[in-house]
Amino acid sequence: MRGVKRAVFVGRALRSNSNTAVYGVGATLHRDRMAPHGCLTPSNPNPSVSVTGFRYLSASAAATSLAQDAQTKAFKPKELVLFQYQACPFCNKVAAFLDYYDIPFKVVEVNPINKKEIKWSDYKKVPILTVDGEQIVDSSDIIDKLIKRIHPDYDLNAEEEKKWRQWVDNHLVHVLSPNIYRNVPEALESFDYITTQGNFSFSERLVAKYGGAAAMYFVSKKLKKKHNITDERAALYGAAEQWVDALKGRKFLGGLDPNLADLAVFGVLRPIRHLKSGRDMLEHTRIGKWFSQMDRVVGQSSRVSEQS
């Protein structure tokens, strides 16, 4: 069972539970600086956190072979830092992976306008992950590299898993913005949620909420056209049903345990569950069962927000 590391980080109680985020924040509302998928967030630098180390306990001795346990224990970086936009689906994919594997990480919110937090890097997008100072970029590449460090013989070319991971990047992420900014109330709900997750002053929050909602409402219409989406809810429900069909009755695409495709779909969808679009998706499609199973196995966030 390659997905069954399931170690427990002893410092769970010290974790922040706030890595949920919403895709596509309009941030300082520069519509022309939107990424193609509208993925921008307000600046929220919070670099003052640190990770002191890893302590793993076997959570399920029965489920985890000694060999796997040994491999997992071999991956013990001192510090992981995720440079992200809180609302970036690619960043949320990485966060879900780290959460599932109980790998503590700290987060640096990148200002989408000046990107000053990643000035040190030649790469101009997020996510960027540093592992003890070593930079890894691109969400899929980050996940590939980490899984190889956790399970060196993990087969990254398994056809079904690869196909669905690509589906997440090429299809699923593009369905989100048109849904969460579908109309004014939903755009406001999204920004209300986004700004409560961030580190805003009262006035920043108001500007981000109303300005961001207005900007993203228009951006999402453009994105809808670009990706040939006529009915955004139908597209979201269609994607959810397509995923459930792909499961072919299995608990997870990976079988009894999630694989990287399960983690990618979950990472991208997890933030919208508190929004109307996510609630509608859970109510009107068959994805709910898989979603709650994922929620259970991924567990709490591994994000570290204070000295542990």
Ligand SMILES: N[C@@H](CCC(=O)N[C@@H](CS)C(=O)NCC(=O)O)C(=O)O
């Ligand atoms: N293929 C990349 C895509 C990353 C990406 O497009 N990130 C967006 C944010 S969601 C970005 O940083 N865009 C550039 C910008 O905002 O200026 C990945 O999977 O990590």
